[in-house]
Amino acid sequence: MNFVTIRKNKVKLSSIIIARDEEQNISRCIESQLNIIDDILVLVDSRTKDNTYQIVTSYPDVRSEIVEWKGFGPTKNYAISKTKYEWVLWIDADEELSKELANDLLSFKNSTPEFNSYFIPRKSYFLGKWIKHCGWYPDYVLRLFNKNFSYISENPVHEKLIVKGESGYLQHPLIHYTYPDITHYLNKLNNYTSLAAEEIIKNNKKVTLIDILLRPAFIFIKMYILKLGFLDGLHGLILSLYSSFYVFTKYCKVWEIKKSGRNLKEE
Incomplete structure (x- = not known):
């Protein structure tokens, strides 16, 4: 893992979490970090309609703030600017530290890091099954x-x-509890494809009928056949089909924007 030199003064770790309507996930995320992360910061989107903020504030050692949403990148950069320590863990509200990763981070804190950043493997659950x-x-x-x-x-x-x-x-991995049900997946798909379509328009990328027809097919073949998705059974088939549908929807929305001249706003 490329950090072996012991130092007298431990590395201190901050973490950032951005949350909107995450009352089903946020406790699990926070509790996996207690006694591991020295400074936990949660920014709660002001559009939140559930009890996310109340749950966050029930943890006395967790710092929190309600913020106006400015987009994923700007909001997370703002969170980084508010952290106490130079080393930061970015973790999403629907993720948690595995026990093994927690031990990796404890070892990291007692080391001299060789690099300025580290990749972490992520283990994802889709409709209740590890993919x-x-x-x-x-x-x-x-x-x-x-x-x-x-x-x-x-x-x-x-x-x-x-x-x-x-x-x-x-x-060792982060654990990602992604898409607990199909309704949740389709809601995020609708939102994310609108954002992705807007980005394509903003970057003046040309979109043709080939993109709409062939890119979704390629995604399905890549995931289900080349990446052995069929070994994940029905879950692998559903995930591959929905991922293909994501790409299809994204490019159809680009076509819609250009045809109508209107924007697709995030819900």
């Missing part, structure tokens, strides 16, 4: 970083961490 194929595992995500060399891109959707220098790897 082992479809390209979903190991799903390495760049989530542990020194904020002095890092920032998060401001893409409307699928924002990513931009870091100066090479990155290392941690061994």
Whole structure:
């Protein structure tokens, strides 16, 4: 994992969590970090309609703030600016530290980091089943970083961490409880495809009938056949089909925007 040198003064860790209507997940996320992360910061989207904020504030050692939504990247960059320590873990509200990853982070805190950032493998559950194929595992995500060399891109959707220098790897996974049911998946699909379509329009990317017809088919073939999604049974088939439908919907929305001249706003 490329951090072996012991130092007298431990590395201190902050974490950032952005949450909207996450009352079903937020406690699990926070509790997995207690006694591991030195500074836990949760920003709760002001549009939240459930008890997320009340749950967060029930943890006395967790800092929290209600914020106006400015997009994924800008909101997370704001969260980074509010952290106490230079090393930051970005973790989503529907994720938790596995016990093994928690131990990795404790070892990290007693080390001299070799890199400015570290990839963490992510283990995802889809409709209650751990997806082992479809390209979903190991799903390495760049989530542990020194904020002095890092920032998060401001893409409307699928924002990513931009870091100066090479990155290392941690061994054990984040646990991601993604899409507990089909309704949840379709709601996020509708929102995310609108954001992705707006980004394509903003970047003046040309979209043709080939994109609408062939890209979805390629995604299905890649996930279900090339990435062995069929080994995940019915879950793998559903995930591959829905992922294909995501791409189809995204490009259809680009066509709709260009045809109508109106924008598709995030709900």
